[in-house]
Amino acid sequence: MEKIFNKIKNTIDHLEILHNIFTNKGNFDNTNQFSFDIYKKNELLLNSMLDKLGFCEQLYQCKGRQMILADFIEYVFLGRGYYAIKKVEDKETFIKAILYFVNLLICYEEMTVSDSLRKKYLKELAENNFSIKNEEKYKELINFSGKIGLSEKDTDAPKKLNRYFDSFFPKTAGGLWHELLVYIFLLRRDIGYIIPLLLHQRILSGKKHIVPPDFLVITYEKDLYGIEVGTKKEIQSGTFSLQTNIPTATIDTINSRVSDRCPICKRWIPFCDFVIKNFSNFNTDINKPEIKCLEQCDIYSEKEITSGKCPYTKYSRNPTKTYDYTQHKFATGLHYHYRCVLNNLDEKTRNNLINAKDKIALKTHYPYYAGITELLTKINSI
Numbered sequence: 260m261e262k263i264f265n266k267i268k269n270t271i272d273h274l275e276i277l278h279n280i281f282t283n284k285g286n287f288d289n290t291n292q293f294s295f296d297i298y299k300k301n302e303l304l305l306n307s308m309l310d311k312l313g314f315c316e317q318l319y320q321c322k323g324r325q326m327i328l329a330d331f332i333e334y335v336f337l338g339r340g341y342y343a344i345k346k347v348e349d350k351e352t353f354i355k356a357i358l359y360f361v362n363l364l365i366c367y368e369e370m371t372v373s374d375s376l377r378k379k380y381l382k383e384l385a386e387n388n389f390s391i392k393n394e395e396k397y398k399e400l401i402n403f404s405g406k407i408g409l410s411e412k413d414t415d416a417p418k419k420l421n422r423y424f425d426s427f428f429p430k431t432a433g434g435l436w437h438e439l440l441v442y443i444f445l446l447r448r449d450i451g452y453i454i455p456l457l458l459h460q461r462i463l464s465g466k467k468h469i470v471p472p473d474f475l476v477i478t479y480e481k482d483l484y485g486i487e488v489g490t491k492k493e494i495q496s497g498t499f500s501l502q503t504n505i506p507t508a509t510i511d512t513i514n515s516r517v518s519d520r521c522p523i524c525k526r527w528i529p530f531c532d533f534v535i536k537n538f539s540n541f542n543t544d545i546n547k548p549e550i551k552c553l554e555q556c557d558i559y560s561e562k563e564i565t566s567g568k569c570p571y572t573k574y575s576r577n578p579t580k581t582y583d584y585t586q587h588k589f590a591t592g593l594h595y596h597y598r599c600v601l602n603n604l605d606e607k608t609r610n611n612l613i614n615a616k617d618k619i620a621l622k623t624h625y626p627y628y629a630g631i632t633e634l635l636t637k638i639n640s641i
Contacts, residue, residue, distance in 0.1 A: 282299065321394050322426075330457075333438065357439050357440070358440075358530050358539065364429070365527040367428055371406060371525065407420065438473060438488050441473070443538075450478060451482075453474055454476070470495055471485065472507050475505070485505050485506065510628045511629040515626075515629065516548045517530075521596040522591075528594070529571060532558050533623070534623060548624045550625065551619075556569075567602075572598070574595045574600045575593065575595070576589075576619065582615070584615035
């Protein structure tokens with residue numbers, strides 16, 4: 260990531276130097292003084308128009324900051340970075356890069372439960388961006404201790420502080436990573452040409468505008484479909500379809516198999532190396548999202564998995580009368596960090612669970628999204 264940030268800084272520095280050359284009158288001699296005058300006049304007029312539009316507030320401000328941060332990342336990956344893709348092998352590497360980056364986004368969520376990490380982050384932000392220190396809720400947030408940015412039943416913070424906390428991250432709790440994962444999910448399905456519209460959420464005409472879905476798909480049979488990430492946008496999608504006659508499908512992110520937050524530690528569970536290796540390999544057939552770790556993993560041994568050495572293994576089990584190793588408080592059907600389950604059981608129950616080598620309970624998942632099955636079936640049947 261440091262390389263990316265340095266490249267972006269180089270771009271900004273380059274443009275700023277270009278601008279500064281033309282705003283310094285001393286750089287112009289008597290033969291081209293008129294160029295300085297024209298530049299300054301047009302700069303003043305440009306600034307006036309941008310101020311009238313409130314243009315610069317769309318580039319960085321407290322309100323909607325999480326969207327601005329996410330847009331920047333989507334520009335890096337989907338606006339410029341994808342030009343690096345020149346052959347099939349590059350697409351596989353690109354998918355792998357997206358998965359590793361999503362794991363970084365998941366790591367940022369650590370600040371929902373870590374007071375010390377959150378305070379260090381907020382303090383450094385304010386030191387480098389003085390306007391943040393003057394924001395209305397900054398002092399309240401940096402002095403806050405407890406869980407924040409979680410669902411209402413799990414958070415210790417009031418709703419307004421939760422929303423303010425969210426503004427410091429690029430679309431927290433999966434917003435950004437779902438958009439990136441849906442993109443590679445569609446790429447891997449090879450259903451046609453994928454057009455990301457994540458940076459074009461309003462498409463203008465001379466008199467009107469439309470709000471498009473997050474992606475357009477042009478199938479190999481020359482059909483056109485819209486893809487909207489996230490439910491609760493049915494009216495928006497329906498309006499777009501009526502305006503354009505382009506059918507739109509909605510992808511369900513709530514019931515997807517990529518966003519499990521451990522109920523014990525409240526941290527999200529990232530993708531493991533086995534998932535990243537196989538999902539990024541176009542020659543690997545993936546028929547279902549669930550992976551049985553003890554049967555399929557080729558990175559950790561059975562002993563390492565059952566003892567909790569793998570930090571990515573999930574535990575999900577319903578209690579049964581037949582097996583005593585399912586008789587504990589975490590056999591609820593929810594998805595936990597397996598290591599969190601082990602760390603929160605008494606020694607006897609923990610050893611019983613380890614020795615059980617439960618092939619059903621120990622699992623992880625490939626990226627998978629519900630709500631698009633019918634569309635994929637229709638496209639594949641054409």
